[in-house]
Amino acid sequence: MKAADIREKFLKFFESKGHTIVRSSSLVPGNDPTLLFVNSGMVQFKDVFLGTESRPYSRATTSQRSVRAGGKHNDLENVGYTARHHTFFEMLGNFSFGDYFKRDAIHYCWELLTKVYGLPADKLTVTVYQEDDEAFAIWENEIGVPKERIIRIGDNKGARYASDNFWTMGDTGPCGPCSEVFYDHGPEVWGGPPGSPEEDGDRFIEIWNLVFMQFNRDVQGNMTKLPKQSVDTGMGLERLAAVLQHVHSNYEIELFQTLIKAAARETATADLTNNSLKVIADH
Ligand code: SER
Helix, strand or coil: HHHHHHHHHHHHHHHHCCCEEECCCCCCCCCCCCCCCCCHHHHHHHHHHHHCCCCCCEEEEEEEEEEEEECCCCCHHHHHCCCCCCCCCCCCCEEEECCCCCHHHHCCCCCCHHHCCCCCHEEEEEHHHHHHHHHHHHHHHHHHHHHHHEEEECCCCCCCCCCCCEEECCCCCEEEEEEEEEEEEECCCCCCCEEEEECCCCCCEEEEEEEEEEEEECCCCCCCEEEEEEEEEEHHHHHHHHCCCCCCCCHHHHHHHHHHHHHHHHCCCCCCHHHHHHHHHCC
16 A cells, blocks of 8 residues: 555544544744654644644644654654654644543544554554553453553653653643554564563554643643643554555655655666665665
8 A cells, every 4th residue: 555545544534533634734833932843743733732722623633744853752863773763754643632532542543553454453562651541441441452462661761751651742742641552563573562672673663652632741840731631643654654565664665665766766876676775775
């Protein structure tokens, strides 16, 4: 399935669930001095989460152009070392502004992955924030994920709420516990499940992050409850494309191969065999 079809299916799925399709915002945030570049789909909705802006819809879906090359979410150091980082990417997302919360977010996620995209359930592992018994119970009892494949992740980054499973946009702003979905690319790829010593390998790749927006963090680090519980999800289009196109590296998906081949053709510096292109892609 081509990236364009994957994007279309995502947006149409959420439209069928009552979401308004909203255009990607500019990469440079319009009114947010805390960010140089948009780093995720929720940025254009930040004030809606905070309750200081209202929109004519309570459910939205986007495919947002994002850059992670500095600041709190910086992928730059990982480029060239992993199969999954490239600083500029598209983030597919669905958002609830005080409408549905954990239960529907998790059910929509599973339905889309397993029914629409047809991913085998046994290739998927999920994480929840250590204290989030509610999300754990939804995954286990309502979705039927075996509990060995629901991993609790606590404050593993040295401070309260500093966790792979507690998402913050930057130093301040809306934030909350999250639940992530990982795809297992198979034992031939090095890496281990989330929370294991080998988690940074490329075997188990995070494809989707469901954030349960509950707090606003101020400059002193104080957390106050948001006026409404909301949902912000983000799935890397290129990571999902790698899974659906049965390749391991994002650089091997059709979207990037087209660009890499065009660059090689225009610069005429590469031997245009598939093999050498793969070498370029791998590096
Ligand atoms: N904001 C979350 C993330 O970037 C989910 O969209 O992972």
